[in-house]
Amino acid sequence: MLIYALKRLGVALLVFVSISIIGFVLLRASGDPAIALAGEGASQQDVEYVRQHYGFNRPIYIQYVDWAKRALTGDLGDSIYLRQPVSQVIAERAPTTLLLGALSLCFALILAIPMGVLAALYPNSYIDRTALTIAVVGQALPTFFFSLLLIVIFGVWLHWLPIAGNSSWKNFIMPSIALGYYATPAIMRLTRAGMIEVLSSDYIRTARAKGLRRSTVLFKHALRNAVIPVVSLAAVQLGFMLGGSVIIESIFSLNGLGNLAWQTIRRSDFEVMQAVVLTIASFYILLTYLADLLNAFLDPRIRTS
């Protein structure tokens, strides 16, 4: 188990380093930080001065090594617009996004797992069709359109929920539903497929033949095994949702990483953009790493192969 964990950790670190390189190169290939830093209407001379001063004229790998050395000491540079260290900006905004992600995942799991289980218990029934409809609609409905629909219906017509800001817990309800609904179809399908497979297995037949109560068979024997793959899918989906928070946060004016990214993209604030991409990516890497470990812990076949 330890060897497996260390191996996966090595891969995770390598992925992290690759993404920091890709992010660094991609950003500098797409735009010129000197022009962004010099500001609008800067003369050619000013831009050239900025380029010299910040060393943007050096070869890109030297710039990267330089950046990486500083990043390892926790110094991610300064935001040119917010006039704050980038690490501080990220630390201020991350909790909102993590809370949004966690709530969205809760919403998705609460909706998807019971629906998936019921759909598996009664295939082709009314409940199975409803579950299928929810999944099909969820995959086709653009997140931003769904968010606006929620705002119009629950915020404006019914006046139940606030439509923007993050002053109270109520502000998180609609964004979590909008973001969580996006993850629901995949989790529901996997739960349903897993349950159907498990329910037809021999040990469930044995458990039933022993005369165990139906609920014991379902919850203690079947569901426990069927949700193992769901755990790792949930981790992956949470990672995707943190990335997708940029749309939701900009619509609901939640002050998290997504909204930060959205604001800094419009101002071409290079250091912050890079840090946000890297932060979101590292959350994803961490989540999938933990899911891998949990899976290996639950299923010994994985760690030996």
Add this chain to the structure above:
Amino acid sequence: MVSIPPKTTNTDFVPASPMSQKLSRVLNHKSITIGGGILIVMILMAILAPFIAPHDPFSQNLTKRFLDPVWYPKGTWEHPLGTDSFGRDYLSRMIFGARASLLIGFSAMLISGLIGTTLGVLAGYFGGRVDMVITFIITTRLAIPVILVALVVVALAGNSLSIVIWVLGFLIWDRFAVVMRSATQQIRALDYVTAAQAIGCSTLRIIFSEILPNITNALIVIATLEVAHAILLEAALSFLGLGVQPPTPSWGLMVSEGKGMMFFKAWVIAIPGIALFLLVLSINLLGDGIRDVTAPENRN
């Protein structure tokens, strides 16, 4: 007297050709006919846009701003879906807007399909070190937040149609690679591939004439799903103002332009939003249907 043999209609006994069997299976499949039907209508709409649009989608008339669609009491047939904030005919903008979605969706799918299939087939066929490296590349790609990186690159590199297509194409090849890799692994282990190797076929020949034809069905299914995925991403980028640029009509952009008016006239965002939903739904239904017909064992 010559007796005329009774004319027999023995068409019932002739077994239908595999092709026509397949065709009838496709045509009898509900999600293929519904999904394919809607998709064909949308594609025709996009191609024939200049001929069927009742008005010029760009011509403004500030005296006719936000006219209601025809099903409202004040609506008229002059503008069946009403007009937008510049008094432009909404129906015409919707018809032309289908072009952006479909063009970007299909082009991005072609690019990502080429990248993903190449990587997937190489990893699945060669295994070993090659597989290790490609699996690592896929893992890395999955950790990159798509929307965020697309926004950053489009914002910095300038938002032309072709940049949006290339950025999306280079970002969403992961599913192609994952599925093609495992499909190739399965085919590679089969006897006819071993036989081809034994008689000395070149690797390239084996890949093109033994492997690729046998993973086409899976490829088509992923391709449809990725068109839908790219269309949703384009709509999101346009909604955030970094995809298709005004005054070019795009459904995502139209939702964004109507946002300010949605509290008073919900139809302004509902019409392009529902159109996007229907388009993506139809492509997904078609993909699910094709999978049902070609590989019924993978249904759940």
